[in-house]
Amino acid sequence: MAQRKNISEAVIRRLPRYLRYLSEMHEHGVPRISSRELGERMGLTPSQIRQDFSHFGEFGQQGYGYRVGGLLDAIRHILALDQQYHMAIVGAGNIGQAVAKYRNFREHGFLVDALFDTDPELVGKTIEGIEVLDWNNAGMYLKKNPMDIGVICVPHEAAQAAAERLIEGGVQNIWNFAPRDLDVPEGILVENVHLSESLYALAFRSNHRDMTGS
Amino acid sequence: MAQRKNISEAVIRRLPRYLRYLSEMHEHGVPRISSRELGERMGLTPSQIRQDFSHFGEFGQQGYGYRVGGLLDAIRHILALDQQYHMAIVGAGNIGQAVAKYRNFREHGFLVDALFDTDPELVGKTIEGIEVLDWNNAGMYLKKNPMDIGVICVPHEAAQAAAERLIEGGVQNIWNFAPRDLDVPEGILVENVHLSESLYALAFRSNHRDMTGS
Numbered sequence: 511m512a513q514r515k516n517i518s519e520a521v522i523r524r525l526p527r528y529l530r531y532l533s534e535m536h537e538h539g540v541p542r543i544s545s546r547e548l549g550e551r552m553g554l555t556p557s558q559i560r561q562d563f564s565h566f567g568e569f570g571q572q573g574y575g576y577r578v579g580g581l582l583d584a585i586r587h588i589l590a591l592d593q594q595y596h597m598a599i600v601g602a603g604n605i606g607q608a609v610a611k612y613r614n615f616r617e618h619g620f621l622v623d624a625l626f627d628t629d630p631e632l633v634g635k636t637i638e639g640i641e642v643l644d645w646n647n648a649g650m651y652l653k654k655n656p657m658d659i660g661v662i663c664v665p666h667e668a669a670q671a672a673a674e675r676l677i678e679g680g681v682q683n684i685w686n687f688a689p690r691d692l693d694v695p696e697g698i699l700v701e702n703v704h705l706s707e708s709l710y711a712l713a714f715r716s717n718h719r720d721m722t723g724s
Numbered sequence: 725m726a727q728r729k730n731i732s733e734a735v736i737r738r739l740p741r742y743l744r745y746l747s748e749m750h751e752h753g754v755p756r757i758s759s760r761e762l763g764e765r766m767g768l769t770p771s772q773i774r775q776d777f778s779h780f781g782e783f784g785q786q787g788y789g790y791r792v793g794g795l796l797d798a799i800r801h802i803l804a805l806d807q808q809y810h811m812a813i814v815g816a817g818n819i820g821q822a823v824a825k826y827r828n829f830r831e832h833g834f835l836v837d838a839l840f841d842t843d844p845e846l847v848g849k850t851i852e853g854i855e856v857l858d859w860n861n862a863g864m865y866l867k868k869n870p871m872d873i874g875v876i877c878v879p880h881e882a883a884q885a886a887a888e889r890l891i892e893g894g895v896q897n898i899w900n901f902a903p904r905d906l907d908v909p910e911g912i913l914v915e916n917v918h919l920s921e922s923l924y925a926l927a928f929r930s931n932h933r934d935m936t937g938s
Binding site for chain 2: 522527595607612615683690708709714
């Protein structure tokens, strides 16, 4: 597959959206789609779409549009959703449990293998068929069971230490729900979900409709 | 307070980050901070910071830096976190319950007044002190109890209908956790939290470290 370097952050963010839109079309039996039509649905220009797809190879034929099924497979492959990911969740509180129970992830190959906590009332419990393990003994577990993704769902004051222990245990990709930025060595990827910041941004926009242009 | 139109999306996203960093400094008793120092901590340039703050008035004095406490109050006020927001959550599943239980929101004035579901096994149950109400009877409730924010935590196929009923009930701001874009009339604000897309983006970056520059 033709690959170019330096995929922009914006393209990376659009890929999962393409997947979502194309999946829905595929479910509805749509066989082909033009970049113009896809652009209208997604709020993108046709040339933006053609440019995005050009990063990854040739999927369309001038005048015929894109085959939805073929494009969907290609994007799934590009996103590497045709493989499995082993995840360990640190923090079996509300957010940690919600992530563990979210069936969408499992269906796309993201498997929660381990759920850690320090709370003696949670350790030993079974959530979604997964036993909650003691985070203080995580080092050994992570050495024996390499994890692709560590999910941090602990309070903000415990998040940095959680990241460090995950990294010590060989985890290179961190999905962080704690409301703080993590300080990690080069080569470690962090993807943040800052829920409070998302909510505050909504509150701000609702109070400044005149300033934010909607 | 001096206000200019057309606050960019990037500034709106940075405001909650400023709040977070300044809160931490304030908790640690830091009295003043320069734009250079704040920039270093946050990965921003000093001039970016000065420009951001200039949207909202004058908080610093050349050579003396910013008073952390004063700036914090100002940002809280700008974000309108000194007022209360009434929220209704639609969908009392894993995500809906996690949002309802997240104490951080309540502490910042975001109050979950109502939790709706259609599942007879959930309706009538009490979660976090809030009775789960029947979504099919939500119209009357929303008319009597105006909500500032509607939180959509239903599966993607039910999300558009949920948004429409919220809007009919007078809700103008929607925080959407369902994995789909919502089609809403002009003037209605939607803030999306697409968890799957965040996870897929992480998976993509982990598989294309060479292409994404980390």
